[in-house]
Amino acid sequence: MREKDVSRLLTDEYAERILVATQDVPRSVQEISDRYDIPIAACYRKIHELESAAFLKVAEIVTTPKGKTMKLYRSLLKSAHLVYEDGVFRVKFEFDVEKDINGKWIELNSANSA
Numbered sequence: 001m002r003e004k005d006v007s008r009l010l011t012d013e014y015a016e017r018i019l020v021a022t023q024d025v026p027r028s029v030q031e032i033s034d035r036y037d038i039p040i041a042a043c044y045r046k047i048h049e050l051e052s053a054a055f056l057k058v059a060e061i062v063t064t065p066k067g068k069t070m071k072l073y074r075s076l077l078k079s080a081h082l083v084y085e086d087g088v089f090r091v092k093f094e095f096d097v098e099k100d101i102n103g104k105w106i107e108l109n110s111a112n113s114a
Contacts, residue, residue, distance in 0.1 A: 005053075006053060006091075006106075006108075007089070007091065007108040009049055009050065009053060009055075010055075010080060010091075012046065014038050014042050014043065014046045015046045015049065015050055017032075017036040017037075017038055018032055018036070018038070018043070018046055018047060018050060018056070018073075018075075019050070019055065019056070019075045019077055020036075020075075021035065021036050022056060022073050022074050022075040023075050025074075026059035026060060026072035026073060026074040027072060027073060027074075028070050028071065028072055028073075029043050029044055029047060029071070029073070030070075032047075032073075047073060051073070054076065054099065055075065055076055055077050056073050056074070056075055056076060057073065057074060057076055058071045058072070058073060058074075059072050059073060059074035060072050076095045076096050076097055077093060077094075077095060077096075078094040078095060078096055079093070079094045080092070080093050080094075083105075088107055088108075089107070089108040090105045090106060090107050090108065091105070091106050091108055092104065092105050092106070093106075
């Protein structure tokens with residue numbers, strides 16, 4: 001995912017709610033949608049985007065009392081630090097797992113991320 005796409009995703013209101021909802025407790029899409037007032041279609045779409053960007057993962061798959069399987073999602077993002085300095089936005093992420101961008105500053109508005 002390009003840097004600009006990451007910055008857009010993380011400043012999205014629904015994506016923010018999903019990351020907060022799944023920070024400490026794995027949750028289903030339906031629970032996130034109901035509890036955090038996100039339309040179900042938007043919730044599925046943002047969860048897919050967050051999962052594709054590796055900010056969210058399936059923590060477990062459970063079986064409901066009706067016999068259906070349900071995915072529970074958990075945020076991998078521990079922290080994000082945004083800095084604006086000398087005309088440049090930079091962000092640094094810390095994750096629960098090892099990633100190549102862990103702890104590295106990424107420029108969000110450089111010429112090569114436009």
